Amino acid sequence: MKRFLNNLKFKSKILFIVGALFFVTATVGGITYYHYAAQDVEKNFKAGAEDVLTQLTDTLDLRLNAVEMRVRGLVSNTTFMRTMVNYLNKPDEKNRVKALGEAASFLKDLESGESLVHSSYIYTDKGDFENFIRMRNWSFDFKTSKFYQAYQEQGVLAVQWFPTQKDEIFKDEDDVIPYVRRFTLDGYYHGGYQYLVVQLKKIELDRILSGKYGYFDQLLIVNENGELLAGSDGVNTKKLIEIAKPSVKNGSATDSTYEQDKIKYLVFSDTLDTTGWRIFGLRSRDSLLGSLQSLRVLIAEFTVIIFLAAFVALLLVSNSLTAALTRLEKRMSIVQGGDFEVRFFYPYQDEVGSLARSFNCMLDEIERLVKKQDETIQELKRERDFVAEVQKQKRKAELKALQAQINPHFLYNTLNAITWQAADKGEEEISILSSSLGRFFRISLSKGEEVISLREEIEHVTSYLEIQSIRYGEKLNYDIEVDSSLMEYKVLKLILQPLAENSIYHGIKEKAQAGWIHIRAQLIHIDEGNDRLQISVWDNGLGIACDMLKKINYSLANGETNSADGYGIFNVNERIRLYYGEQYGLLYESEEGEWTKAILTLPAVKAGNEICIRF
Incomplete structure (x- = not known):
């Protein structure tokens, strides 16, 4: 980055640096303003969300408590208990018919008195009872059901709530939330416990939750095991419970955060006193801050407009600052091309004026030095040519002198004559000697050539060695x-x-x-x-x-x-x-x-x- 800035022209540097600083400042300011605005929106929402969730919790507690009170009233009703005891102690047809009628009447009152109740059912060791409004599922056996098994595993609990399921007792297969109460009947000592099953309408809980959906994106009710009872599906309820655990405050509404499918949610939770269920309200940050989208666009548009206006103003200012420098740069380019007669005139006494005067003085000095250099070069060329000619003649003379040390042309002709004479007279050694010496001088002459083949040079030294061999005999x-x-x-x-x-x-x-x-x-x-x-x-x-x-x-x-x-x-x-x-x-x-x-x-x-x- 530093190298990039250093290589920019002065005007571009001004535009880039000041523009970048302004853009960063405006952007940071806009982001900061948006951040604080988002914090205010989130803070206001949290305050309202806690109130809404507390109100919803109170409503559900009231409704569920009403159901609980009706159930308690039923199992403690004297008429109901007497009728059931009579039948259980003497399970004849007359007592059974009376018990069926009484039970149906009480169960009907229980269901009609609270719209949250879907259906009800009583199990005794002498038979079961209902209100005959819904069609029974005769394949249902209470003693093999999960209701009974739960009491066998956790016998100390009188009341148990079960997660949402399809209705197993009646054939309509609606989504229900079973509530089972185990009770005893005074006066009946021959059997065990009796059981009252009250099934709540999941659809009614969904309706109650939907009334608050305008404030939350999602509302759901979860039991202590993390199983969904009512509300929005597709949420990791167990993860929600883990998130909410650290912020539990004596059952009051609390807030935390939750992320699913890369969407961040604000999570508010509260606990129902009646059942121990948890109510969760979820609101995604995106939907919460959607009202700020127009503000974000406005900030971005305002930043761009201000940036463009500042850029234009900065461009005009930088042009006025760099115009003289640009003209000076053009003059320098002309000088770079070899024209030292160009000059730059600037009328003001600022830094550019000082630079212009220095530039002109430099060109005057360069022009003077160039002329002097040309004169020196010409003089050096003349001296060099003279010295080169002298050296050339000197070396030629030396080479000729070295080569002229032996100039045996006349000896070569004489030795040829001696060779023929020695051969005619049978003087073989003299013939060889003179022949070798003749070859020696012939190659020495070489028709005036300075360079010969290696073959001729070897022949020359061989001739010399032959002559010396005759002289020294076996010693050489x-x-x-x-x-x-x-x-x-x-x-x-x-x-x-x-x-x-x-x-x-x-x-x-x-x-x-x-x-x-x-x-x-x-x-x-x-x-x-x-x-x-x-x-x-x-x-x-x-x-x-x-x-x-x-x-x-x-x-x-x-x-x-x-x-x-x-x-x-x-x-x-x-x-x-x-x-x-x-x-x-x-x-x-x-x-x-x-x-x-x-x-x-x-x-x-x-x-x-x-x-x-x-x-």
Whole structure:
């Protein structure tokens, strides 16, 4: 980001930074205002929601308490109890008919007195009773039902509530909430408990809850096990109970939060004193804050309008600030193209005016320096051309002088005549000697060419060694190892004979034993198009002392002549350095008393390739 800002133009920086600051400020301000407005809406809703839920809880407690009172009144009614005891103690037809009538009448009063009651049913060990309004489900057996099983498992409870289910006692299969009371009858001691089942209408509870739906998105009643009794389905009721547990306050309405399907809800809960059921009221934040949607849109529109107005004003101000800088930038671009005569005139004395004056002064100085530089360059060119010409003539003269040390044309013709005369008279050794010397001088001449093939150079040094072999006899032996593929490579002429001569006179001649000279050539690959030709002349002579070897190699590396005795090898080294460059030349290796090796390094140039002489 920092690099991005640094690369922006000054005008763009002003627009970007100030615009960004304004936009962030306006956005943060709008969000903050919306946040506080949302908090106020939520706070007001919570206050009202607690009141509504408390009112609803009181209503349901009142209705359920009325049912409870009617049930208690029934099981404690003297007439009802006497009729039932008479029948149970003497279960004949007469008493049963009377008991059925009395029970039907009492149950009918129980159901008609409270619209919340759906149906009722009495079970005794001598038979069951109903009000004969609904059609019985004769497959229902109380002793095998979950009602009876629940009392067997939790016998201490006189009253038990069961979760919402389909009606099992009657055939209409409505959704009901069973309420069972276990009771005893004074005067009947031969049997066990009797049971009164009162089933509440789930639809009536839903109707009561729906009256408060305008305040909540969802309302539901849940028992202590988290089982839904009435209200909205599709809600994780067990999770609701877990959420509400930490905020229970002696049964009063409490609030918490709940999330389902990525929707956040405000949850309010209260507990029914009559049954211990929990009532939950849910309101999604989205629906609660829906009234603020128009405010959010208004804030966004206002922010955009203010931002655009500020941007236009900022654009006008930045244009006035950067117009002069833009013109100066254009002048600089012209100068960058090489025109130093352009100038920038600005009438005011502010920072831009100071910059303009500095710019003009700089151009004046540059123009003066450029003119002076041009004059200096021309003078340097003239001096360089003069020095180059002098050096060229000097090196040509040196090269000619080095090559002119041997100019044996007349000797070559004379030796040819001697060779023929010796052959005619049978003087074979003289013939070989003169023939070798003739080849030696012929190659030395080489028709005036500076560069010859490696084959000719090998032939030249071979002629020399043949002559020396006749002179020294068995004391001098030699061999030459050069691959035929290297024979046509081009080399400077007269570079091997001085090395062979140096091996003889400074190595083998002073040694008592027979001497060997070994000449070898090889191609060394450096990289593509930059191969080297390396030629070595090895002898098993006296060798060179370590200090002397260092001096010789130092002189060779620096183009110096070490002594008159070594003039030949320094001559060869200097010719190579002058012709090919200072990276080429001669190097010596030696072990005193054992051997000496002279190593020539040349560029690998095949026949037909052009060789550029360095002057």
